[in-house]
Amino acid sequence: MKPLGPIPAGFAAINGELAIGGKPASHWVEEAGRTPLFVYSRERIEQRFAELRAAMPERLKVNYAIKANSFGPVLSLVSTLADGLDIASGGELEMVRATGFDLSRVSFAGPGKRDEELKAAIEAGVTLNLESENEAQRAIAIGGELGVTPRMAVRVNPDFELKGSGMKMGGGAKPFGIDAERVPALIRRILDAGCDFRGLHIFTGSQALSAEAVIDMQAKVLDCAHRLAVEADTSIPKLNMGGGYGIPYFPGDKPLDITAVGEALEQRFAELPDTLSQSELFIELGRYLVGEAGVYLTRIVDRKDSYGETYLVTDGGLHHQLAASGNFGTVVRRNYPVAIASRFTAEPVEEANVVGCLCTPLDRLADKAHLPRAEVGDLVAVFCAGAYGASASPSAFLGQGPAEEMLV
Amino acid sequence: MKPLGPIPAGFAAINGELAIGGKPASHWVEEAGRTPLFVYSRERIEQRFAELRAAMPERLKVNYAIKANSFGPVLSLVSTLADGLDIASGGELEMVRATGFDLSRVSFAGPGKRDEELKAAIEAGVTLNLESENEAQRAIAIGGELGVTPRMAVRVNPDFELKGSGMKMGGGAKPFGIDAERVPALIRRILDAGCDFRGLHIFTGSQALSAEAVIDMQAKVLDCAHRLAVEADTSIPKLNMGGGYGIPYFPGDKPLDITAVGEALEQRFAELPDTLSQSELFIELGRYLVGEAGVYLTRIVDRKDSYGETYLVTDGGLHHQLAASGNFGTVVRRNYPVAIASRFTAEPVEEANVVGCLCTPLDRLADKAHLPRAEVGDLVAVFCAGAYGASASPSAFLGQGPAEEMLV
Numbered sequence: 125m126k127p128l129g130p131i132p133a134g135f136a137a138i139n140g141e142l143a144i145g146g147k148p149a150s151h152w153v154e155e156a157g158r159t160p161l162f163v164y165s166r167e168r169i170e171q172r173f174a175e176l177r178a179a180m181p182e183r184l185k186v187n188y189a190i191k192a193n194s195f196g197p198v199l200s201l202v203s204t205l206a207d208g209l210d211i212a213s214g215g216e217l218e219m220v221r222a223t224g225f226d227l228s229r230v231s232f233a234g235p236g237k238r239d240e241e242l243k244a245a246i247e248a249g250v251t252l253n254l255e256s257e258n259e260a261q262r263a264i265a266i267g268g269e270l271g272v273t274p275r276m277a278v279r280v281n282p283d284f285e286l287k288g289s290g291m292k293m294g295g296g297a298k299p300f301g302i303d304a305e306r307v308p309a310l311i312r313r314i315l316d317a318g319c320d321f322r323g324l325h326i327f328t329g330s331q332a333l334s335a336e337a338v339i340d341m342q343a344k345v346l347d348c349a350h351r352l353a354v355e356a357d358t359s360i361p362k363l364n365m366g367g368g369y370g371i372p373y374f375p376g377d378k379p380l381d382i383t384a385v386g387e388a389l390e391q392r393f394a395e396l397p398d399t400l401s402q403s404e405l406f407i408e409l410g411r412y413l414v415g416e417a418g419v420y421l422t423r424i425v426d427r428k429d430s431y432g433e434t435y436l437v438t439d440g441g442l443h444h445q446l447a448a449s450g451n452f453g454t455v456v457r458r459n460y461p462v463a464i465a466s467r468f469t470a471e472p473v474e475e476a477n478v479v480g481c482l483c484t485p486l487d488r489l490a491d492k493a494h495l496p497r498a499e500v501g502d503l504v505a506v507f508c509a510g511a512y513g514a515s516a517s518p519s520a521f522l523g524q525g526p527a528e529e530m531l532v
Numbered sequence: 533m534k535p536l537g538p539i540p541a542g543f544a545a546i547n548g549e550l551a552i553g554g555k556p557a558s559h560w561v562e563e564a565g566r567t568p569l570f571v572y573s574r575e576r577i578e579q580r581f582a583e584l585r586a587a588m589p590e591r592l593k594v595n596y597a598i599k600a601n602s603f604g605p606v607l608s609l610v611s612t613l614a615d616g617l618d619i620a621s622g623g624e625l626e627m628v629r630a631t632g633f634d635l636s637r638v639s640f641a642g643p644g645k646r647d648e649e650l651k652a653a654i655e656a657g658v659t660l661n662l663e664s665e666n667e668a669q670r671a672i673a674i675g676g677e678l679g680v681t682p683r684m685a686v687r688v689n690p691d692f693e694l695k696g697s698g699m700k701m702g703g704g705a706k707p708f709g710i711d712a713e714r715v716p717a718l719i720r721r722i723l724d725a726g727c728d729f730r731g732l733h734i735f736t737g738s739q740a741l742s743a744e745a746v747i748d749m750q751a752k753v754l755d756c757a758h759r760l761a762v763e764a765d766t767s768i769p770k771l772n773m774g775g776g777y778g779i780p781y782f783p784g785d786k787p788l789d790i791t792a793v794g795e796a797l798e799q800r801f802a803e804l805p806d807t808l809s810q811s812e813l814f815i816e817l818g819r820y821l822v823g824e825a826g827v828y829l830t831r832i833v834d835r836k837d838s839y840g841e842t843y844l845v846t847d848g849g850l851h852h853q854l855a856a857s858g859n860f861g862t863v864v865r866r867n868y869p870v871a872i873a874s875r876f877t878a879e880p881v882e883e884a885n886v887v888g889c890l891c892t893p894l895d896r897l898a899d900k901a902h903l904p905r906a907e908v909g910d911l912v913a914v915f916c917a918g919a920y921g922a923s924a925s926p927s928a929f930l931g932q933g934p935a936e937e938m939l940v
Contacts, residue, residue, distance in 0.1 A: 191891070191930045212891045215931030234930075236833040236845045236889025255845075256836040258908065281838055297841035299887045425644040428664040430689055433705035437644045437663075446926060451860055453894050479707045481644025483599070483620045486861050500666065515930075518854060520923045522599045522642075523623030 125475050126492040127375035129461035131507050132416035134168050142419070142465040142505050145532035149421055149465040149503050152532060159503070160422040160440035160527040162514055164198050168417035169510075173205045176413075179386035181393050185406045187231070187364065192410025192511035193418070194219050197531035202413065210364075210408050214241035217250065231364065233279055233325060235299045242266050251275040253325040253364070255301055257310055264317050276314050277322040277362065280304050280352065284344045286368045287337040289329030300327070304348060308355035315358065323403065324349050327366035331411065335381040338368055339388040346392055346400065353399035362404040369412035373508050374458040380412075411511035418510025420445055420527070421465060422489075424502045425481065434476040436495075438504050441480015441487045444527045446517040448506050449480070449488055462490040465505035470496035478504055482522050533883050534900040535783035537869035539915050540824035542576050550827070550873040550913050553940035557829055557873040557911050560940060567911070568830040568848035568935040570922055572606050576825035577918075581613045584821075587794035589801050593814045595639070595772065600818025600919035601826070602627050605939035610821065618772075618816050622649035625658065639772065641687055641733060643707045650674050659683040661733040661772070663709055665718055672725050684722050685770065687733040688712050688760065692752045694776045695745040697737030708735070712756060716763035723766065731811065732757050735774035739819065743789040746776055747796040754800055754808065761807035770812045777820035781916050782866045788820075819919040826918025828853055828935070829873060830897075832910045833889065842884040844903075846912050849888015849895040852935045854925040856914050859894055870898040873913035878904035886912055890930050 141148040145165045152163045176186065185207035190199055194216060200223050203209060208229040211217050220230055232245045233253035242263050245252055247270060254260045254276055267274035281303050285295030302310060307324075314321050326345045332338055345365045353360050369380055393405070422440030429435070442449035450457030462478060464470070472494040480487035489506055498504070519526040549556040553573045560571045584594065593615035598607055602624060608631050611617060616637040619625050628638055640653045641661035650671050653660060655678060662668045662684055675682035689711050693703030710718060715732075722729050734753045740746055753773045761768050777788055801813070830848030837843070850857035858865030870886060872878070880902040888895035897914055906912070927934040 194931060211931070213889075213931040215933055217931075219931060234889060234891045235836075235843075235887065236847055236849075238833055238847055238889075256834050258834050258836065297839040297843075298893070299836070299838070299843040299845055299885070300891070300893075303838055425646055426664050426666050428643075428666065428707070430707070430711050431705040435643075435705075435707045437707055439644055439646055441644075453859065453892075455863060477707070479643065481621075481642060481646075483642045483708065484861075485706070485708075515928045516926050518924050518926045520927070522923075523602060523619070523621040523627060525623055 125494050126459055128459045128490060128493055129374045129508070130372050130377060131461045131463065134171065137468045140467065140469045142463065142468040144419055147532070149505065152530060153421060153503065156528040156530060158528060160420060160444055162418055162420050162509055162527055162529040164195065164414070164418045164510055164529070164531045166201060166531055169201060169414055170205065172413055172417065176382060179382040181386065181390045183393055183405060184389060185404060187406050187408040188413055189367065189408050189410035190216055190220065193414045194515060195529045195531070198414060199223055201531060208406065214238070214244050217244055217248065221248070231277065231325070239266065243270065246270060246272050246274045249275060251277050251322045253277050253279040255279050257302065260310060260314060264319060267319065273318065273320050275320045275322050277325050277364070278302060278307055278310055279325040279327070280307050280348065282326055282328055282344070282348050284328065286329030286332050286341045288334050289332040289368055295328070304352065307352050311356035311358060321358070321361065323360045323362035324352065325364040327408065329368050331370040332368045333370045333372065333377055333380050335384040338380065338385050341368060342389060343392060350397045350399050359399045360403045362406065363400065364406045364408050367407060367409045367412065369409055371411060371415045371508060373460055415508050415511035418513060420506040420509035420513060422504050424498055424500050424504060427498070427500055434474060436476050436478045436498055436504065437481060438478060438489065439481050440527065441482045441489070442517065443482060443519050443521040443524045444517050445489065445506055445509065445513060447512055449486060451486055452516065457488070457491070459490050459493060461507035462493060463505045464496050464498045465503040467496040467498060467502060473497050533902050534867055536867045536898060536901055537782045537916070538780050538785060539869045539871065542579065545876045548875065548877045550871065550876040552827055555940070557913065560938060561829055561911065564936040564938060566936060568828060568852055570826055570828050570917055570935055570937040572603065572822070572826045572918055572937070572939045574609060574939055577609060577822055578613065580821055580825065584790060587790040589794065589798045591801055591813060592797060593812060595814050595816040596821055597775065597816050597818035598624055598628065601822045602923060603937045603939070606822060607631055609939060616814065622646070622652050625652055625656065629656070639685065639733070647674065651678065654678060654680050654682045657683060659685050659730045661685050661687040663687050665710065668718060668722060672727060675727065681726065681728050683728045683730050685730040685733050685772070686710060686715055686718055687735070688715050688756065690734055690736060690752070690756050692736065694737030694740050694749045696742050697740040697745070697776055703736065712760065715760050719760070719764035719766060729766070729769065731768045731770035732760065733772040735816065737776050739778040740776045741778045741780065741785055741788050743792040746788065746793050749776060750797060751800060758805045758807050767807045768811045770814065771808065772814045772816050775815060775817045775820065777817055779819055779823045779916060781868055823916050823919035826921060828914040828917035828921060830912050832906055832908050832912060835906070835908055842882060844884050844886045844906055844912065845889060846886060846897065847889050848935070849890045849897070850925065851890060851927050851929040851932045852925050853897065853914055853917065853921060855920055857888070857894060857896055860924065865896070865899070867898050867901060869915035870901060871913045872904050872906045873911040875904040875906060875910065881905050
C-alpha cells in the first residue's frame with residue numbers, strides 16, 4: 125500500500141459524491157458532455173486570494189504567473205483578483221490581451237525571447253524582465269525602431285537559493301536572469317539609454333512548503349535588491365520578489381504557513397532602506413493561487429486483475445496529467461491526492477492501481493492506493509490539478525487530444 | 533564535460549552545415565518559414581525499412597505503431613512501406629482512415645478503449661487487441677448491436693519480460709493485456725461467440741539494444757503463443773510478436789544487431805510447431821522505423837554566461853522535446869545527440885549548455901556539451917527526433933504552441 129497525497133481543503137461531499145462549486149462531480153461531467161474534464165472552482169480561487177491578502181502586508185501586491193493556468197475563464201477571473209500578470213511568451217501576451225487586462229501591469233520574463241516577442245511586448249507597454257545584456261541591447265534597438273521607450277526591469281540571478289524548493293532558479297550558474305554582480309552596470313546602461321527602468325525581478329525557486337525557507341529567501345531578496353540599487357546609485361521603482369509558495373501534493377506535505385510569512389514580511393517592510401521605501405513590492409505566484417482549486421475527473425473504463433493486483437483503467441492519463449503521473453520534474457514517483465469521486469465518502473476497502481488509457485507503463489495516476497471498491501463507470505478525481513495540468517501535458521500523445529476544462 | 537549521444541548514420545554536411553535529405557538544414561528552415569522545426573527524412577525511413585527487410589526472414593511482416601509519429605506525410609509514407617498499422621486510440625484510427633490505408637490491416641491495442649472507440653473500430657473492420665475479459669464482452673455486445681462480427685486478437689501479458697528494455701510491458705502485474713494463464717479460456721469464449729479470432733499480441737517491452745535480449749524474447753513469444761494455442765485447442769491466425777527494437781540515444785549506446793536478430797528468427801521459423809506453421813507472423817515497430825530519421829532544429833536566441841558557464845538559449849525546448857530534456861521516462865538525465873547544425877563540421881572548442889526558451893530549469897537540451905563556438909542565429913540540431921517528439925511533448929506549455937513539421 126502506498127499513501128496518497130492530502131486532499132486540499134474545501135472539497136466536501138453531496139450524496140456521497142465529491143462536490144465542486146456546490147454541485148456533485150457527475151453534474152459537471154454531464155454538463156461538459158464527456159470525460160476527462162478539468163473543473164476549476166471559482167470559490168476556491170477567490171478564497172485563496174482572500175486568505176493570502178489577509179495574511180500579507182497591505183502594501184504587498186500579488187502578481188499571477190499565467191503559465192500556471194491560462195484557461196480563458198480562469199485567466200479572466202484571476203485578472204480581476206491579481207494586481208498584475210506575468211507572462212512567459214508572446215503567446216501568453218495574446219491570451220492576456222484577449223482578457224482586456226491593462227497591459228501596463230504585465231511583465232514578461234523568459235530566457236529565449238524572440239525579436240518579434242520583444243517587439244509585441246514593447247509596443248504593448250509590457251515590462252520586460254531582461255534575462256541578459258544581449259536581450260537588453262536587442263530591446264533598446266527595437267524600442268528605437270518603434271519609437272517607443274521600452275519598460276525594462278532586470279531579472280537577477282542571485283547568489284542564493286530558495287532552500288527546499290521543488291525547482292531552484294537561483295544560486296549558481298543558471299540560464300535565468302543576469303548574475304547579480306553584473307546587474308548594477310546593466311541598470312546604469314538602461315538608465316543612460318533613456319529607457320524606463322522599472323526595477324528588479326528576483327525569482328529563486330518554486331514549490332517550497334517551509335515558511336522558514338520562504339522568509340529567509342524574501343529577506344535575502346530585499347537585501348539583494350537594496351545592495352544592487354546602492355551599487356547602481358538608484359532606487360527601485362518595482363521589486364518582484366518572486367514566488368516559491370508551494371502547495372501540498374504528496375503524502376506528508378503540510379501547507380505553507382502564510383501567516384508566518386506575512387508577519388515576517390510586515391516586519392521587514394517596516395524597516396525598509398531608502399532604496400526600497402517608495403518601491404512597489406510584488407510577489408509572483410502561479411501554482412499557489414490556482415493549483416488546489418482544480419480537480420481532474422476521469423471515468424473508469426475497465427477494472428481488471430493481473431497477477432493479484434487490481435487495475436482501474438481510466439479514460440484519462442498522463443496526456444493531461446503529466447506531473448501526477450510522475451514524469452515531470454520528479455525523480456521518485458509519489459501519489460498525488462486521488463479519490464473515487466463518485467464514492468467520495470465510502471470507506472477504503474482495497475488496494476488498487478489507477479492508470480490512464482495510454483499504452484505505456486508511464487501512464488499511472490495512483491500506485492497501490494487504498495480506495496473504496498470502484499467499478500466501470502465510476503469517476504476518479506485527481507486533486508491539485510489547477511496548475512501545470514492541461515497546458516503542461518502532451519495532450520496529442522497517442523491521438524488522444526485535450527481534456528475539457530470548465531470554471532464553475 | 534558530459535558526452536553527447538551518438539549521431540545516427542546518414543547525416544552528412546553540405547558546406548559545413550548539417551544536411552538532411554540532400555539539402556542544408558538552413559534550407560528547410562527557410563522553407564518552413566520559422567524554427568523550431570522537425571525535419572523527417574524520407575530517405576532515412578526508406579533506408580531503415582530496406583535494411584530491416586534485408587535482415588529479417590521474408591515471411592516476417594512488419595507493422596508500424598503510429599503512436600511513434602503520426603504526422604500526416606510520415607504516416608502516408610510509412611503506410612506504403614509497412615504491412616500493417618497499429619493504433620492506440622480512436623483518434624489514431626481517424627488519422628489512419630485519412631491516409632486511405634486498408635483498415636483490415638490495422639489493429640488497435642490500448643487498455644482503456646471507450647465504447648465509442650470499440651464501435652468505430654469494429655465498424656471499420658479493425659482488429660481489436662483485447663486487453664481484458666471485460667473488454668471482450670463489451671466488444672461482443674457492440675458487435676451484436678451493429679450486426680458486425682468483430683475481429684479479435686488477444687493481447688497477452690506474458691510471464692516473462694524483455695530484458696534490458698527501456699519500458700517493461702510484460703512479466704508480473706501489468707495494466708496491459710490478459711495474464712497468460714487466463715488467455716486460453718478467453719480464446720474459447722471468442723470462438724464460441726462466433727467472433728473472428730485473429731490471434732495473439734504479445735508485447736513485452738520497448739527500446740532494447742541487446743540482440744541477445746530480443747532473440748531471447750522472440751523465442752519466448754513463439755513458445756508462449758504455441759502453448760496458449762495448444763491449451764485453447766486452436767491455431768493462431770496471426771501473431772504479433774511485439775517490438776522492442778531500440779535505437780541509440782545516449783553516450784555508449786550501440787545499434788541493435790538486426791542481422792543477428794533476423795538469423796535467429798529464420799532458424800525459429802524453420803521449426804515452427806503446427807499451431808504457428810500457417811500463422812502470419814508480425815513484429816510491431818515504431819521508434820525503430822522513424823526515430824533516427826527525424827531532426828529537431830531550433831535557433832539560438834541568446835548566448836550568455838552565468839558564473840563561468842555558457843548557455844545557448846534556443847527558441848525550442850521541452851515543449852517539443854520532452855524526452856530529450858530528460859523529463860519522460862528517464863530517471864537520470866543524459867544527453868541526446870545534439871549538434872550545432874549550422875557549424876556541423878567545425879571542431880568543438882568549448883563547453884556549453886543548450887537550453888530551451890521556457891522559464892523552467894527542466895528545459896535543457898544538452899548539459900555541459902563539447903561544441904563548436906555558436907552565436908545567436910546559429911541552428912541547433914537534436915537528433916533521434918523522429919519518434920515520440922512532437923506528439924509526446926506538451927506543446928501548449930507557456931503558450932508556445934507546436935513546432936513546424938516537414939517530411940523531406
